[in-house]
Amino acid sequence: MSASDPREDRTILTGIVGDSLQSVTRNVPVEEPPELPPNSELRVIGKRVNRVDAVPKVTGQARYTFDVQLPGMLYGRIVSSTVPHARIKSIDTSAAEAYPGVRAVHILDRILSIAQLRDPSVEANERYPLVRYHGQPIAGVAATSMRAAKAAAKLVRIEYERLPHVTSLEAAMQADAPVVFAGPTEQAATAGGGGAAPGLPQEGNLRGPARGGLGGGPRGDVQQGFAHADHILTREYSTQVQTHVPMETHGLVADWRDDELTLYASTQFVLSVRDDAADIFNLPKDKIRVISEFTGGGFGAKFGIGNYGALAIHLSRKARAPVRVVLDRREEHVSVGNRPSTIQRIKLGAKRDGTLTALQVESYGTGGVAAGAGVGFCHSTMYSIPNVLTEHYDVFTDAGPSAAFRAPGQVQGIFALEQALDEMAHTLGVDPLALREKIDTNDGDDARARKVERRIGAERAGWAQRRPPAADPGPVKRGLGVAQSQWVYIVHGTTTCEIRIRGDGSVAAITSAPDIGTGTRTIMAQTVAEELGLRAEAIEIRIGDSRYPAGPAAGGSRVTSSITPAARNATHAAARDLATRVAPLLDAKPEEIVFQDGRVFVRGRSDRGFTFAEAVRQAGVDEIVHRADRREDYDGYRAKIGDLHISKQALGGVQFAQIAVDTETGVVKVERVVAVHDCGRPINPKLIESQIYGGVIQGVSYALYEERHLDPDTGVHLNANIDQYKIVGSRETPDIEVHVIEQLGRQSSTDARGVAEPANVATAAAIANAFYNATGKRIRTLPMTPANVLAALRVENDADDEDLA
C-alpha cells in the first residue's frame, strides 16, 4: 500500500456521537471500505461480546509460555550478580558443569536492555561485561530438572573486583558520586518505545538535558512568559520506582534445531523476539519462528528477547535440546524493568484569569542502568501554553534497568503537571475544572473529547457538590479531585490481516499480533463478524505466531487501532469476492449482495438468499483468501519512528477520584473513581471497561502502595516479592464507574483507537488533587504511604509562590 494509491474525496460525519457530529471531507484511498455508521447501527461492533477465549483461560486450557512443555526440555536457571558494581575477575563453572543432570552452562558476553557505551572501546579490554547492579544476569545453567538447575547455578564461582556503587537518585546526582558508566551512553528504543534521545551530553551519572520527545519540545520564551504572569508557582514533586509485576513472569522456551529455531515467548511482540534472535545469533529471520499463544501481561516490559531469552537460546544450542527459562518473582522484580523514579521541578506562570503564560520543567529520573527516564510530553502537547521549556536528565544508578511501563513518562509527568494546575487554580480562586475548560483548547480530538468527558464526569462524580478543602471536622476527611489524561494515538505501520473463508463456511482471521490479556482475539472476531454478518464466536482467530502475516506490537495502546482496520479491509475484500460469486446464483449484481444475521441475500429481499455456509457451498468456494494492510491514517501522521506511527490526533480521558484520608493514621482510601474515556470508536465496551478498570486499579496501586526499596549498602532489592512489594488488593479497589464516549475520528476504516495507557495516566494525579480537597494539604511525594501522608499533613506552609499582580 503506497501513498500513490488512487484516492477520492469522501464526505463523512465525524465527531462525538450524541454530542456533535459534523460533515468533513476526507481524502481516502478508493479501496477503503465505506465508512461505518455509529455503533448504534451496527450489530457486532460496539457490543458487549464476551471474550472469545474466556473459557480456555478460566479452565486453564490456554497455554501460556509458562505452561509450554516440550519432549526432552531442560530447565534453565540464571546466575546473577551478588554485588552492585564490580569487574568480574573470573568465573569457574566446572563444579556446575559436573553436577548431575546439567547439560549446558553459558556465560553472557553482552548485557541487553540496558544503556550501552557510545564508545565500546572504553571497556573493550574487559573479559566479562561489568556488573552494574545487584541481580544482573551473568550466566545460565540448563539441567534436566529445575532442582538440579538451581543447585548447579549455586556452584558457579564468580570472583569480583568490587567497584564503588550508588543506588539512589539523589546520591547519584552528587558531583563525587561513583560513576555507573565510564563514558557517554545511548539507548535505542525497543519496538515498544522507550529508549533515550540520542547524542545527549553525559557527565558523571547525568545524561541530558533532553528537551522534548513524542511531540514535546520547547516553544516560545519562558522568561518572557513568566514576565507576563500575574502569579508564578514553583513546586517540586517526586515519584517512586514501580515494578511491572505481570501475572506471568518473563520467560522463553528455546528449541534450537539445525533447520529452525523455535521460540515460545511471553511477549508483547513476537517479531521483536524474532528480530533480536536473528541479530544476536546471526540467523536469517525466516529460520526463526516465535510463538506466543497467550501472554500473562506485560505492561510495556515484554519486548525483545531479554538476557533471559538470549540465555535460553545459547543453552538450547549447546545442549541440543529445548530449554525453558522462566523468571522467578524475584528476578522479575529486579532485572526486567520498572517505571523510573523522578524528581520534577515545575515553574508555572498564569494570568489572574487562569490564562497560562509559561511552563518550565526540570526533571531528573533514574531508570537504574537504563536511559530514558523522562516525564512524558504532556507539558507541550496538552494545553494552550505559549511558552514551554522542559529539560530532563537521566540519572544512572546501580539498579535494575527501567523499561517502558504503561504510558512511560507520561504517568509521572501528569502526576506533577495536573497537581500544579490544581494548585494554580486554588491560588487564583478558579475552579480546577473551569481552569481546564479555559486552557484545554488545542485543536485536536483529545481536547474535543476531554471537553465532553469533563461534563459527563463532573455530573457523575458530583463535582457541583464538591466542598471546600478540609471541610470534614473529624479525623477522617473526604475529598474529590480531578485530573486529565493524554496519550498518543499510535498506529503500527506494518499491519496485515489475512482472512480465509473456507468451503465449509468457516472463517478464520490471521495475524502475528499476540494478546497480552486485552482481548485481541475478540475485537478481531467482532470486526470480521460485523462485515460478514456472522457472530463473533463463529470466527476462528489465529494470532501470536511470527509465521502469520505481520501484526502490531501489543504496546503503546495500538493493537485495536492497527489490527481492526486491517481485519475489516481484508474481510471487506473477501466479502466482495464472495458476493461476486454468489450474485449470479441470485440473479443480482454483486453490489446488491449483503451479509447480515448469518445470511447472504439481495439487498431489500432477505428471502432471496442463503445462509452464509450455504452461500459458500453454492458458490463452489474451496477457499477464499484475502490479505489487507492497515492503511495509513487518512490525514497522515505527525511522526513515524520505524513502525511506530504517531497520529496528529491524541487520546484524552478525565478521571475523578473521591478519597478518604485518616489524618491520624495517614491511611488513604480511594472510595470511588469516575473514569471517562475516549478510544475512537469503542469496539467492545466490556473489554474497554475491563482495560479502564485495570488502568485505574494500577493507578491507585501506584499512588498509594507500590515502591521498590533498595538497600543502599548492597544494592539489594529488599522487597522483591509480592508479600512485601505492596500492590492494591480487592478491598483497596474503589468503586470504579466507567463512561466511554464514541468518537468517530474518521482516520481509518474502523475509527478504533486504544485505551490501555490513557486509563492509567490520570489516576494518581486525581487522587493527589482529592487529597488536597480532603485535607487542605498537598502531597507531592508518591506513594501516599502513612509515612509520607503524615509528613505532608505536618507541613504548615510550603507554597513557593510569587504574586506579581
Next chain:
Amino acid sequence: MSTLQWIDARSVEEAVALLATPGAHGATIAKAGGLDLLDLMKEGIVAPARIVNLQRIDALRGVQFIEAAGLRLGALTTLAEIASDATLRRNYPALAEAAAHAATPQIRNAATIGGNLLQRPRCWYFRNQLFHAARAEAGRDQSQYGAIFDNAESTMVHASTPATALLAYGASVHVVGKQGKTRTIALGDFLLPPDFDRDRDTTLASDEVLTHVSVPAVAAHTSAAYHKQTERDSYDWPICDVAVVLTTKDRRVETARIVAGAVAPVPRRMTASENLLLGREIDEQLAAEAARLAVRDATPTQRNGYKVQVLETVVRRTILGAMR
C-alpha cells in the same frame, strides 16, 4: 541436590522423640500448617533435612472451654477456627478479631495458632538469604515497619498478631519435651526478641512440641477490643496492632491490659497507660492521655517516626473501642 525426609508423627511423644534425634544430614524441623516453613525454605533461610509433620496428631486439635480455667486452644487450631468460633468470639472478642485480621482467608484456613506464635520475623533483611548469612541487619533497616521501642540493637519485630491479643488476655503456652516433661510458660516469657543467631524467637527447646495455648477465663464485666492498623485492608502486615482488655466496676476500670504489637521486638505491655486507667472512668480525654503515655518512651528510627503517631492513635481508639 538436597533431599528431605518427611515423617508424619502420630503422637506428641513420637514427634518429640524425632525432634530429639538429630537427622542424618542436618536439622529436623516440626511442621504444623507449614506456611512460614515453606516461605523460609523458599528463601533459603532454613534447609531442613527432616520434616516432622504434626498435622496427624489429633491431640493437638480443638477449641475447648473449661469452666474455671478458661480457653484451651490446641496448637493445630487454625486461625479461621479461632476467628469463627461463636463462643470464643463472645468471650474473647479481641482474640477472634486478631485471628480474623491475620493474613488472608486462604492462609487463615491453613495457618495454626502454634505455627503463628512460632513464626519468624518478616524483616526484609532476615528474609533475605544474603543478609541472613551475613547476620547483617542492625543499623541499616530501610524498612518503615520496624520497632520504635527497644530498637538499639535491632528493629526486627515479632510477626504474630494473635500474640498481641493473647498477651492481653494473659495467655500461657504449654509444651511437651523429652520423657513427656511438660512446661507452662506465660506468653510474655515465651516470646523472645527476634535474633538472626537463634533458630527461633521463643523459649521452646529444639526437642519440645508446643501442644496448646491456654487463656484464663474472663471475669464478669470484661470488655475488650483489638485493632490491627495496616496500609491495606485486603492483606498486610501491621504498622502496629493493639489489644485492650479491661474489667470495670460501676464504670470504673478495675484491671487493664493494653498490649501493642509490631512496635517492639516482642508485643509490648503499655503498663503506664494501664495504670493511668485504674479506678477511673474512660472518656475521650483519658484515652488520649493513656495513648500519649504509651508512646512517651518511643525511640523511632529515621524511617519509622510516623509509627509513633499511628500507635498513639490506635491505642486511643482501641481503648475507646473496648468501652463501646
